[in-house]
Amino acid sequence: MAAPLAVAYLNGAFLPLGQARISPLDRGFLFGDAVYEVLPVYGGRPFLAAEHLARLERSLAALRVPNPHGREDWVALMLDLIARNGGGDMGLYLQVSRGAEAGRNHAMPKGLTPTVFMMCSPPLVEAPAVLTEGIAAITLADPRWKRCDIKSTALLGNVLAKSAAVEAGVTEAILIANGELREGASSSVLVVKGGKLCAPPEGPEILPGTTRDLCLRLALRARIAVEIAPIAADSLAGASELLVCFASRGVLPVTRLNGAPIGAGRPGPVWQALYEAFQAYRHQAAGTAPL
Numbered sequence: 001m002a003a004p005l006a007v008a009y010l011n012g013a014f015l016p017l018g019q020a021r022i023s024p025l026d027r028g029f030l031f032g033d034a035v036y037e038v039l040p041v042y043g044g045r046p047f048l049a050a051e052h053l054a055r056l057e058r059s060l061a062a063l064r065v066p067n068p069h070g071r072e073d074w075v076a077l078m079l080d081l082i083a084r085n086g087g088g089d090m091g092l093y094l095q096v097s098r099g100a101e102a103g104r105n106h107a108m109p110k111g112l113t114p115t116v117f118m119m120c121s122p123p124l125v126e127a128p129a130v131l132t133e134g135i136a137a138i139t140l141a142d143p144r145w146k147r148c149d150i151k152s153t154a155l156l157g158n159v160l161a162k163s164a165a166v167e168a169g170v171t172e173a174i175l176i177a178n179g180e181l182r183e184g185a186s187s188s189v190l191v192v193k194g195g196k197l198c199a200p201p202e203g204p205e206i207l208p209g210t211t212r213d214l215c216l217r218l219a220l221r222a223r224i225a226v227e228i229a230p231i232a233a234d235s236l237a238g239a240s241e242l243l244v245c246f247a248s249r250g251v252l253p254v255t256r257l258n259g260a261p262i263g264a265g266r267p268g269p270v271w272q273a274l275y276e277a278f279q280a281y282r283h284q285a286a287g288t289a290p291l
C-alpha cells in the first residue's frame with residue numbers, strides 16, 4: 001500500500017495524519033478490540049457504502065460496541081474526508097475501537113466512547129501483467145480464530161498467512177480448514193468448476209465479502225450459473241478458474257496455485273466476463289465513463 005493521503009479523521013476532527021494521536025490504553029491497541037472496513041472510492045464516492053456500513057454494523061453488534069454514527073452520518077464523514085484529500089479515486093480505511101479505559105481488563109467494560117479513525121490512500125493501479133497473466137497463490141492451513149465473519153483488526157492469522165505468501169513469492173494465501181476452502185488471507189475466493197461459479201457458504205469461518213457478493217450478483221445477471229456449497233480443498237487444483245475478490249483490488253484471476261497452472265494457466269472467460277461487468281458497474285456507480 002502506498003503512503004496514506006495527508007488528511008485523516010479522528011474522533012470528530014479532520015487533521016494531518018501525522019498529528020493523529022490515540023491513548024496507549026485504547027483497547028484497539030491493547031487487545032485488537034476494534035473493527036474496520038476498507039472501501040474503494042471511485043469518482044469521489046465510496047463504492048458499495050451501504051454494504052460496507054451494513055457489515056460494520058454487524059461486526060460492531062457482534063462485539064457489543066455501540067455504533068458511533070448512523071449510516072447517513074458515516075457517508076457524510078466519508079465524503080468530507082474524500083473531498084479534503086482531493087476527491088477522485090482512492091482507498092478509504094475506517095476503524096472503530098471500543099475506546100480507551102482506565103486500565104487493562106480482558107472483559108468488555110461498558111460505557112466507553114468508541115475511537116473512530118479514518119484515513120485514505122492513493123488508488124491502487126494494477127500492473128498490466130496482473131490482468132493479462134493473472135496472479136499466483138499458495139494454499140495454507142487456516143491459522144485463524146473461529147469468528148472470521150467479524151471484520152476485526154485482530155489480524156495476526158491473516159498477517160502470518162499473507163507473509164507466508166509473500167515469502168513464497170506469490171500474491172495470496174488461500175486458506176484451508178477441515179479439507180475445505182475458506183478464503184484468502186485478505187480476499188474471498190471463487191472457483192469455476194464444470195462451468196459453474198462456486199463459492200463456499202457464508203458462516204463464522206469466512207468474512208462476508210462485499211466484492212464476492214457483487215461478483216455473485218453480476219454472475220447471475222450475466223447468466224453464469226452460481227453454486228453456494230462447501231468446496232473440497234483437493235478440488236482446487238483441477239478447477240478451470242480460480243478468482244480472488246477484495247474491495248481494494250476488485251476481482252483478479254489466480255492462474256498458478258502451489259506452482260502448478262490452474263486451467264489453461266491464463267485468465268479465463270468467467271473471470272473476463274466478471275471483470276468487465278465489475279468495471280461497468282463501478283463506473284456507473286461513480287458516474288464516470290467506462291475506460
Ligand SMILES: Cc1ncc(COP(=O)(O)O)c(C=O)c1O
Pocket residue numbers: 038158183184185186187188207208209210211212245246247248
Ligand atoms: C479475510 C478477508 N476475506 C475477504 C475479504 C474481501 O472482503 P471485501 O470484498 O469486502 O473487501 C477481505 C478483505 O479485506 C479479507 O480480509
